[in-house]
Amino acid sequence: MKTNYHTHTWRCNHAEPDERAYIEAALSTGTRVLGFSDHTPYPFDDGHCSGFRMRCDQAQDYVDTLSALKQEYRGEIDIHIGFEAEYYPRYFSRLLSLLEPLGYEYLNLGQHFLGNEVDGPYVCTPTDDPDMLERYVRQTSEALNTGAFSCFVHPDIFRFTGNERVYREKMRNLCREARSCGVPLEINLLGLGTHRHYPRETFWEEAAVVGNQVILGWDAHQADWMKQPELEAAGEDMIRRLGLHRIQYLTLVRPRSK
Numbered sequence: 001m002k003t004n005y006h007t008h009t010w011r012c013n014h015a016e017p018d019e020r021a022y023i024e025a026a027l028s029t030g031t032r033v034l035g036f037s038d039h040t041p042y043p044f045d046d047g048h049c050s051g052f053r054m055r056c057d058q059a060q061d062y063v064d065t066l067s068a069l070k071q072e073y074r075g076e077i078d079i080h081i082g083f084e085a086e087y088y089p090r091y092f093s094r095l096l097s098l099l100e101p102l103g104y105e106y107l108n109l110g111q112h113f114l115g116n117e118v119d120g121p122y123v124c125t126p127t128d129d130p131d132m133l134e135r136y137v138r139q140t141s142e143a144l145n146t147g148a149f150s151c152f153v154h155p156d157i158f159r160f161t162g163n164e165r166v167y168r169e170k171m172r173n174l175c176r177e178a179r180s181c182g183v184p185l186e187i188n189l190l191g192l193g194t195h196r197h198y199p200r201e202t203f204w205e206e207a208a209v210v211g212n213q214v215i216l217g218w219d220a221h222q223a224d225w226m227k228q229p230e231l232e233a234a235g236e237d238m239i240r241r242l243g244l245h246r247i248q249y250l251t252l253v254r255p256r257s258k
């Protein structure tokens with residue numbers, strides 16, 4: 001792929017240690033734009049610390065390390081510095097304030113919990129409850145409308161097992177919201193390559209109807225993950241087959257804290 005805006009680092013506790021390895025892997029496959037978007041730190045109350053994201057005190061080092069690599073690789077590959085963030089209404093402005101002084105460039109929306117991870121359910125827990133699905137749509141729509149996000153990654157992560165007609169209707173609304181907010185949707189190659197419940201075909205059929213901009217993302221937690229031409233081809237095939245509107249480059253938006 002020419003671009004990938006979804007790359008993790010070791011700080012989230014579930015990815016490969018060496019940032020440089022991702023850059024070299026990207027270069028070796030002809031990628032010219034590599035965006036890092038590790039799981040953002042989140043400033044919860046009472047010092048709650050999640051195991052799948054960097055700590056708040058690691059954010060500066062994350063940005064500094066990538067900034068140095070960005071300079072070093074200048075002319076070979078464009079490195080961008082971002083975060084993957086959930087939209088947790090209760091903590092979001094605090095998050096933006098925390099990130100404000102850092103020299104980062106963009107946020108990907110990746111919504112792994114409803115409400116927030118301290119008090120809400122995990123979106124990959126199967127449910128047939130349309131109200132839960134509606135909550136996911138409402139929360140992510142609100143997120144899209146903040147204008148803080150450059151891309152919505154694995155928008156189809158919510159694991160709904162109920163009525164398919166209801167699913168399509170709600171997802172079509174979500175796709176419309178993303179389109180009107182100008183936020184592209186990511187087909188997640190980690191999900192595709194590991195046979196998760198996403199990418200979910202019917203979601204993308206709705207996105208095709210709505211005419212969303214669609215981008216492929218590796219969601220790399222290991223450098224070698226990006227060296228899978230057959231997986232990339234499977235993603236491209238899906239785009240062609242469903243008649244989706246593919247883009248390769250994101251317009252990066254730097255969120256502003258209020």
Ligand SMILES: [Zn+2]
Pocket residue numbers: 008012014039221
């Ligand atoms: Zn991850």
Ligand SMILES: [Zn+2]
Pocket residue numbers: 006008084110219
């Ligand atoms: Zn990710």
